[in-house]
Amino acid sequence: NPQIVAVQECQLRKDNIINLTGFSGLTKSSPGDNATGGVTLYIHKSVLFSEIQLDTDLQAVAVRVSAKKTLTVCNIYLPPSLDVNFSDLEHLVQQLPAPFVLVGDLNAHSPLWGDVRQDSRGQMIEELLNDYNLCLLNTGEPTYRHHSHHSFSVPDVSICDPSLALEFDWLTHKDLCGSDHFPIILKTSLRDDEPAAEHWKFDRADWMSFRTLCMSRLSDELALSEDPVAQFTNTLIEIANQTIPKSHTSKNKLPKVPWFNDACKQAIKERKKAQRKLFRNPTAENVLAFKQLKAKARHI
Known part of the structure; x- marks a missing residue:
């Protein structure tokens, strides 16, 4: 029952958005006409929010939300091929009213957040954290699995203002849910739980x-x-x-979708089973089986 959903690489063409029942959505597409990259923020309709107009060419969208305290949430995607300058990231952070949480697929690697390697973009994010006294929410758990190499990495980073560092618990979902990135869950005590x-x-x-x-x-x-x-x-x-x-x-309870039937449940169960088998024994046969069941689940 999330209050805010941040999606990267939603692959939508300009000005398009996929509606999510019970949520309002804001999106920033990648430049050009190709449906690649892009980010979307979904905010539950029980949450008061206002969009922050960002002056940036980066694929980022931000909102100011009202919970037990008012805070900013920013969702960003940095493609691996993008030539990112430190000044671009600095300019973005300067536009986010404090306190803020910045989440996204930065395609930045550093041992600081649990990756086995470090690249120039990872060093850039480290410098940003240091210069602006920001806190890292990652716990070191991998957020991405490369199915071809059977390896893990951490390209997804969650950053926050120091005043929010103790307000959130960061964890990854145990199931890939049909993606190659593990969904990241930020649990917070800031949510204003009203009685049913x-x-x-x-x-x-x-x-x-x-x-x-x-x-x-x-x-x-x-x-x-x-x-x-x-x-x-x-x-x-x-x-x-x-x-x-x-x-x-409950004010946040959403109606069950009519299309989620026993066939959907069974397909997801088989996909999860194949994923666990692949993680334990990454053979070519298990890779193929997982890909087939992943495609079947998505089709159903």
Whole structure:
């Protein structure tokens, strides 16, 4: 039940976006007409937000959201072939109102966030962290699996303002979910959890008892109290609580999609099983089996 979903390499053409039920979406496509790269931020409709207009050529989108505290969330994708300058990243960070969280596929490698190698872009991100006193949320877990080489790396980086460093728990999903990147989950205590909404179930009310109690308790004597309106309201609600049942519905609960049937469940189960087998024993046969079941699950 995420509040914000950050997607990189959504491969959408300019001004296109895939709608997600229950969410508002903001996207930044890659330059040109080809459907490559691009980023999208999905914000749950229960979350108040405003878009931040970024002055940058980078594939990045940012919003200001209101939770227990107001913070900025920025989603960015840096293609491996892109010639990124330090000034480009610096200019982006300077536009993000503090405190902020910056997440994305940076295609930057450094032992600082658990990679086995370091490249020039990784050194650039390290310099950015140091110059702007930013904190790294990664725990060192791999975020990408190269199916051809059967190797792991960490091109995905999560960065935040120091004031938010203790507010988030960073972890990766155990299943690739049909991608070659492990989904990254940021759990936070900043979410303003409101109690579940209550609804009167009038079709199951005991109206006979309701009427009897109203006649006996909503008498003229209420007019003699210090606040007769408040007394009447409280008494009426007490009677309703005794005679009318309630249902509890979470404000964030989304309706189940009608197309997710047993065939979908079985296809995903087989894909996960093939993935675990591949991770334990990366043979050519297991690679092929995983690719076939991954394609089958996606098709279904």
